Amino acid sequence: MTTRDLVFAAVGLLTAAAGLLAVTTRHVVHAALWLLVSLGSLAGCYLVLGQELVGLVQLLVYVGAIVVLVLFALMLTRAPIGPEAQISTPGWQRVVGAVLGAATTALVATLVLPALGPGVVDLDRAPTSTPQVAAAIFGTWVWPFELLSVLLLVALVGAFAVSRLVVADGGRRR
Amino acid sequence: MLEVVLRAAAVLAAFLVLPLLVGQTEHKVMAHMQGRLGPMYAGGFHGWAQLVADGVKFVQKEDVTPARADRWVFRLAPAVALLPYLVALAVIPLSPSVVGAQVDASVLLVLAVMGVGIVGTLMAGWASANKYSLLGGMRAAAQLVSYELPMVLAVASVALAAGTLSLTGIAAAWRPWWLLWQLPGALVFLVSALAELQRPPFDMPVADSEIVFGVFTEYTGLRFAFFLLAEYAGIVVLSLLFAVLFLGGWAGPLPDVLGWLWTLLKGFAVAVVVIWLRVSWPRLREDQLQRLAWVWLVPIALVQLAVTSVVVVATR
Numbered sequence: 293m294t295t296r297d298l299v300f301a302a303v304g305l306l307t308a309a310a311g312l313l314a315v316t317t318r319h320v321v322h323a324a325l326w327l328l329v330s331l332g333s334l335a336g337c338y339l340v341l342g343q344e345l346v347g348l349v350q351l352l353v354y355v356g357a358i359v360v361l362v363l364f365a366l367m368l369t370r371a372p373i374g375p376e377a378q379i380s381t382p383g384w385q386r387v388v389g390a391v392l393g394a395a396t397t398a399l400v401a402t403l404v405l406p407a408l409g410p411g412v413v414d415l416d417r418a419p420t421s422t423p424q425v426a427a428a429i430f431g432t433w434v435w436p437f438e439l440l441s442v443l444l445l446v447a448l449v450g451a452f453a454v455s456r457l458v459v460a461d462g463g464r465r466r
Numbered sequence: 467m468l469e470v471v472l473r474a475a476a477v478l479a480a481f482l483v484l485p486l487l488v489g490q491t492e493h494k495v496m497a498h499m500q501g502r503l504g505p506m507y508a509g510g511f512h513g514w515a516q517l518v519a520d521g522v523k524f525v526q527k528e529d530v531t532p533a534r535a536d537r538w539v540f541r542l543a544p545a546v547a548l549l550p551y552l553v554a555l556a557v558i559p560l561s562p563s564v565v566g567a568q569v570d571a572s573v574l575l576v577l578a579v580m581g582v583g584i585v586g587t588l589m590a591g592w593a594s595a596n597k598y599s600l601l602g603g604m605r606a607a608a609q610l611v612s613y614e615l616p617m618v619l620a621v622a623s624v625a626l627a628a629g630t631l632s633l634t635g636i637a638a639a640w641r642p643w644w645l646l647w648q649l650p651g652a653l654v655f656l657v658s659a660l661a662e663l664q665r666p667p668f669d670m671p672v673a674d675s676e677i678v679f680g681v682f683t684e685y686t687g688l689r690f691a692f693f694l695l696a697e698y699a700g701i702v703v704l705s706l707l708f709a710v711l712f713l714g715g716w717a718g719p720l721p722d723v724l725g726w727l728w729t730l731l732k733g734f735a736v737a738v739v740v741i742w743l744r745v746s747w748p749r750l751r752e753d754q755l756q757r758l759a760w761v762w763l764v765p766i767a768l769v770q771l772a773v774t775s776v777v778v779v780a781t782r
């Protein structure tokens with residue numbers, strides 16, 4: 293056990309525990325905040341593994357996403373504090389959430405882990421650095437990357453179109 | 467190991483001293499610009515003890531958690547708002563050797579952790595169980611989400627010009643003619659930084675004539691002081707960041723050993739500009755604020771990015 297193992301185990305446990313709490317907690321805002329802890333400590337996992345760029349991008353992208361998620365959670369639920377019969381998650385739903393989460397974890401693990409193979413990487417000499425990641429994205433993978441950006445753009449335009457169409461329809465927005 | 471501890475201690479000391487220095491400067495600059503007599507009185511000479519008096523006042527105040535508040539989220543929020551700036555300060559170099567921690571992609575790190583601070587504001591706004599706090603939190607989140615984009619684009623332009631994501635590398639690659647080349651980006655960055663700090667003219671989230679004091683309404687004593695400290699730490703971090711990214715950091719006529727002094731001086735000058743803008747500009751309305759971000763700042767930042775790319779491609 294090196295220090296790196298210990299730190300990785302701690303950060304990984306935190307990630308898993310926060311993820312579990314995110315699906316089993318009673319309150320929607322708490323769930324979002326636990327999700328934030330989970331995604332943030334996942335960035336910590338990347339950092340421990342020497343993937344600085346991936347970890348930082350994870351933090352940059354997902355923290356902003358969670359802020360928007362919390363905003364929508366607050367706007368859709370009228371932001372009550374404490375338990376409220378209409379929106380608090382009943383016990384059976386939390387159990388189902390935990391079971392579904394565990395099932396997804398098992399599914400992804402069985403699919404992805406064998407695909408990665410038994411390769412071993414020396415973490416003390418970081419195998420990839422920022423320039424290499426950049427070269428890979430904008431060299432080898434540039435077409436999939438551009439296609440993804442077009443996909444996101446289409447989704448964005450679609451979202452705008454949908455919201456505008458509803459307004460033009462005589463203000464049927466609730 | 468000893469070096470790491472020493473560097474951490476130095477960063478902590480800077481984190482505790484520099485925001486107070488900016489706070490003291492703000493008292494004095496505002497007092498002079500607006501003819502305020504209060505801040506010039508305490509302690510005799512030039513009112514030097516005003517900040518100390520403020521600190522003692524905050525410590526003495528009762529720490530109240532509202533009965534209907536979400537206790538844990540309410541209590542944790544000031545720490546979540548404050549700590550990101552400590553991490554950011556740790557990687558901002560004052561000179562190639564005077565830096566808390568050498569990180570490869572330090573620009574990205576600073577931008578990433580500063581985004582976390584928003585969550586603290588949002589937590590405080592929701593957990594206070596107060597509608598003014600909630601309105602303030604929503605305004606803050608909407609504002610920070612819109613202004614993060616032009617800020618990241620402006621920073622991307624400098625990083626592109628220097629060809630590196632490391633703050634040390636960017637300041638080392640800086641040349642005086644960049645002042646002109648990167649001027650639009652620098653202006654976009656300054657405006658977005660003001661909005662990120664929720665300082666006037668972008669203080670909609672704490673507009674006292676509309677929503678009491680926004681997310682800070684229910685906070686008292688030390689927890690409120692932590693939020694204030696976070697604001698001043700934010701000024702320090704963003705001013706130093708501006709100095710390193712756009713003003714060349716430690717580039718100056720003094721010998722290289724004194725480079726850190728140049729960075730500090732430049733950062734301090736930017737901080738004074740931030741204070742100056744607070745004293746002289748009225749508050750923007752919410753829709754004007756969003757309009758400024760999306761109609762002006764984002765396009766200017768994109769044009770700057772295009773100009774930078776063209777020059778970089780043409781000269782390499």
